[in-house]
Amino acid sequence: MSPLIHLSNNWISLVGVVLVTTTTVLWLFLLPVTLKGETENPYLGMVAFLTIPGPFFGGLMLIPLGMWLKRRREGHTGIYPPEFPTLTWSNPELRKLVYFIGATTVVNVVIGSQVAYSAVNYMDSVSFCGKTCHTVMEPEFTAYQDSPHSRVECVKCHIGPGAGWFVKSKLSGTRQLLAVTFKTYPRPIPTPVHNLRPARETCEACHWPQKYGEDRVRVINKFADDEANSLTKTVLLMKIGGGNHGIGIHGTHLGPGVTIRYAASDEQRQNIPWVEYNGPGRQTLYATADAKPNGGGAPREMDCMDCHNRPSHSYDLPDRGMDKAMAAGLISNTLPFAKKKAVEILKGNYPTRDEAAQKIPAAFLKYYQDTYPGIYAQRQAEITASAKQVLAVWNRNIFPEMKVAWGAYPINIGHTDYPGCFRCHDGGHNAKDGKSISQDCNACHNLLAMDEAAPKILTDLGVVESKTK
Ligand code: HEC
Ligand code: HEC
Ligand code: HEC
Ligand code: HEC
Ligand code: HEC
Incomplete structure (x- = not known):
């Protein structure tokens, strides 16, 4: 044993030890939550089963690597001790190693428990699902915020309770992570979702069949x-x-x-x-x-x-989007031909969000400048405010980065x-x-x-x- 203790006293091996203990502690903290299915989030499992093993095995390999390098170096220069003291507590190298492992473990337990706890909470949150892969989830997240379910967590419909679907979604979660990393995901994300959990087990947790039913x-x-x-x-x-x-x-x-x-x-x-x-x-x-x-x-x-x-996640066609905005009083319905003109503008082709932000309000303003200069002069503030809301209708429904155009997702x-x-x-x-x-x-x-x-x-x-x- 003694030569091993001696050899492991080098920076490479010690970094390996830190990696191994840190990942083991983190994994031990995450294990009970992921196994019991207390969390419903696939990405947490991904961290536990996909990202932790990397550093763990990396660390495991660093330990012998450091030892081998040290052995070679000391062999060349002749400092490798021909004999080793017996392995007792008075051996300084053993003490140093034990203290080192002890200290890193204590630090790890303290930090690891905090990290694991916040990771569980965070990964179940709407902001994690909706914002982490910002571009990918932007259309669904935007529509979600404007839906009757805006206070229902994504995982309630997409995964539901229990361990079975948790594991299934964990597997597809892993695939999705790779797709996002390598940008191989389809745009727009195809619908219907073929492996969505049956509605009986998700929707019916809140809308139970005995309850729904009034005209x-x-x-x-x-x-x-x-x-x-x-x-x-x-x-x-x-x-x-x-x-x-x-x-x-x-x-x-x-x-x-x-x-x-x-x-x-x-x-x-x-x-x-x-x-x-x-x-x-x-x-x-x-x-x-x-x-x-x-x-x-x-x-x-x-x-x-x-x-x-x-x-x-429901998206409107231009006509319906305008009706809603006008009924809500966001776009003035006393501006002549406002509906007709705005729908025309909304149907135009704007390859990027920036381009839309410039062209849509400008086109709306220009229409009144050119066609109704009198009205424009009198009611410029109202027209400008409405123009912004026409853009908002577009922003709410069109996502060029994800190729979500009018009508991409039928209702x-x-x-x-x-x-x-x-x-x-x-x-x-x-x-x-x-x-x-x-x-x-x-x-x-x-x-x-x-x-x-x-x-x-x-x-x-x-x-x-x-x-x-
Ligand atoms: C009330 C239940 C419910 C909630 C809450 C919910 N979804 Fe969905 N989601 C669905 C349904 C239903 C579908 C479409 C299923 C189908 O057509 O097969 C879907 C589809 C999707 C799709 C596939 C693309 C598409 O638009 O069809 C993505 C991505 C998605 N949701 C992300 C999210 C995110 C992110 C959240 C949280 C911000 C969320 N969902 C919250 C029910 C929900
Ligand atoms: C975690 C609980 C929860 C889950 C799961 C859930 N809903 Fe709901 N749902 C609600 C609540 C709460 C409302 C009421 C919102 C309101 O009154 O504004 C609602 C409202 C609705 C409405 C009425 C919307 C309207 O226009 O008034 C429909 C339809 C609906 N849900 C369908 C579904 C479907 C389909 C699923 C499964 C994909 C589902 N819900 C899953 C909680 C849930
Ligand atoms: C055949 C189509 C159809 C199916 C299947 C269906 N619904 Fe509906 N549901 C409707 C329609 C249509 C409305 C009325 C929509 C409206 O008012 O515009 C409605 C309304 C609702 C409402 C809001 C009205 C209320 O009573 O509060 C809820 C909630 C709802 N459905 C939940 C569900 C759930 C949960 C399921 C599955 C168990 C389901 N629906 C299956 C067509 C359907
Ligand atoms: C199989 C069921 C069904 C039949 C049959 C049906 N409708 Fe509907 N209709 C619906 C539902 C569901 C809606 C949507 C309600 C909502 O917006 O939530 C709707 C919406 C409408 C609307 C409102 C359209 C809008 O702009 O939103 C009109 C108008 C209408 N129906 C007329 C008719 C007429 C006319 C017929 C006969 C040819 C008919 N419907 C037959 C289910 C039906
Ligand atoms: C996948 C096919 C399918 C779709 C989509 C569908 N239905 Fe149906 N619907 C049926 C069948 C099948 C029956 C029953 C026919 C029978 O009694 O033999 C039925 C019957 C009905 C009835 C009873 C009609 C009667 O004369 O008694 C109503 C009401 C109805 N559907 C409403 C809706 C509404 C509203 C929607 C859309 C939100 C819808 N259905 C979508 C297949 C469908």
């Missing part, structure tokens, strides 16, 4: 393309109801004993030629005229995500901007007996008013200032 009134504001940006309202009574009674939108697809399977012919699940309904007491197969038997592809069981595919609720419900409810999906999946305008909603300036129903209900879509 609700939806008011949608639209501003026209005319000079006055005329505002009209559509009022729908959404028949969400009866989740547990097999009726309404939720009940017919997800009620007790109901499963619907479908096959899509494209990656984004926008073309659905084949649908199989399994309900209490009957099975019905619906298909389009050109559908292959069994749909051709692997069937998928319908869940929340097939309708609510953008609960947290499956509805049927006006994207196929949505009409992927199946288009009247073209027929059963053998000629029955088709309903396209009845009153099956999903009662159309209480459609594009009316002042719907009577809203006055009757006493709705004064309605929330917009």
Whole structure:
């Protein structure tokens, strides 16, 4: 033993010892959290299982390397001792080594426990998921902040509780880290997410089936393309109801004993030629005229995500984005043709965020300077403020670095901007007996008013200032 103690007293080996003890201590602190699945974050596992072994084995190799170098050096110069004292506490080299390891371990335990604790907390946080890979996550993070789920942590939907999916996502987390490091990730990030945890285990932790189920009134504001940006309202009574009674939108697809399977012919699940309904007491197969038997592809069981595919990351088309901004009073609706002009400008091509920041407000201002110089002179501040908000609509929905352009991520609720419900409810999906999946305008909603300036129903209900879509 004695020669080993002597040889290990060199800087290279000691650095190796520090690396080995530090990583071991860190790993021991992280081990219980990652094994018990107390944290739901894949990246933490990545640190534990991917980054720690590197320095650990590196340190392990430095120790003999330092010893070998020292042996060679001392052999050459002849200082290598021919004999060694016995290994007792009075041996200064042994004492030095023991003190050194003891001191580094104490320091490591103190620092390691703090680091491990904050790492666990930090990696579960929204800011870690949303901001660490800033460019990659920017579109989702931006939309998320503006969604009904802006207070729900990313990991609640993307990983959920328990160890099983934690390990699965840990594996894909590792792959993603490599993709980001080497910039091999696809742009835009493809949707749907194929290995997303089934909704039953994520969404239903908060929206349990016995709970959802009341119908609700939806008011949608639209501003026209005319000079006055005329505002009209559509009022729908959404028949969400009866989740547990097999009726309404939720009940017919997800009620007790109901499963619907479908096959899509494209990656984004926008073309659905084949649908199989399994309900209490009957099975019905619906298909389009050109559908292959069994749909051709692997069937998928319908869940929340097939309708609510953008609960947290939804992007508007220019028209809808403008309607929302005008309804919120951010863009003046008293400027002539503001809606029409802004939509035109938004649809332009701006390869970078900087270019958009220059050109979009400038184009809006120029329109009023050229076409309505009188109004421009009088209301310059209002026009400038609106111009900034037109840019904000663009910034909220377009991400050139990630190639997220208008319409990159279809929304499956509805049927006006994207196929949505009409992927199946288009009247073209027929059963053998000629029955088709309903396209009845009153099956999903009662159309209480459609594009009316002042719907009577809203006055009757006493709705004064309605929330917009
Ligand atoms: C309310 C649940 C929920 C929350 C919270 C949530 N997501 Fe998502 N996310 C989803 C769903 C659902 C999809 C799309 C699934 C599909 O279409 O297959 C998705 C998709 C994604 C995608 C894939 C690209 C895309 O847009 O389809 C990324 C990246 C993403 N989310 C990142 C995040 C980040 C980062 C956060 C936190 C800042 C977050 N998500 C929070 C539910 C959520
Ligand atoms: C951690 C809890 C949590 C999870 C998980 C969760 N949600 Fe929510 N969700 C909420 C809360 C809270 C609200 C209410 C927000 C509000 O009222 O503004 C909400 C609101 C909604 C709404 C109504 C939005 C609106 O326009 O009023 C829908 C739809 C929805 N969630 C769908 C989903 C789907 C789909 C998933 C799974 C991908 C999911 N949620 C996962 C907590 C959660
Ligand atoms: C067939 C499509 C479809 C499926 C499947 C579906 N939903 Fe919905 N859901 C809707 C529609 C449509 C609305 C009404 C949207 C609106 O008001 O504009 C809605 C509304 C909601 C709301 C808000 C209304 C409320 O009662 O608070 C929540 C929350 C919600 N869904 C959660 C879920 C969850 C969780 C699942 C999965 C268990 C699910 N939905 C499955 C279509 C669906
Ligand atoms: C994957 C295909 C598919 C999609 C997408 C889909 N549905 Fe359905 N829907 C069905 C099937 C299948 C039935 C049941 C037909 C039957 O009873 O045999 C159904 C039935 C319904 C019913 C009951 C109709 C009636 O006449 O009783 C409503 C309401 C409904 N869907 C609403 C929606 C809404 C709202 C959306 C979009 C948010 C939607 N569905 C999207 C397949 C789909
Ligand atoms: C399968 C269910 C379903 C059927 C059938 C259906 N709708 Fe809808 N409709 C929806 C849903 C879901 C929305 C979206 C509500 C929201 O924005 O949250 C919607 C939204 C609308 C809107 C508002 C559009 C907007 O600009 O946001 C109008 C108008 C409308 N539907 C008219 C109709 C008419 C007319 C028919 C008959 C041809 C019809 N719908 C049939 C489910 C359906």
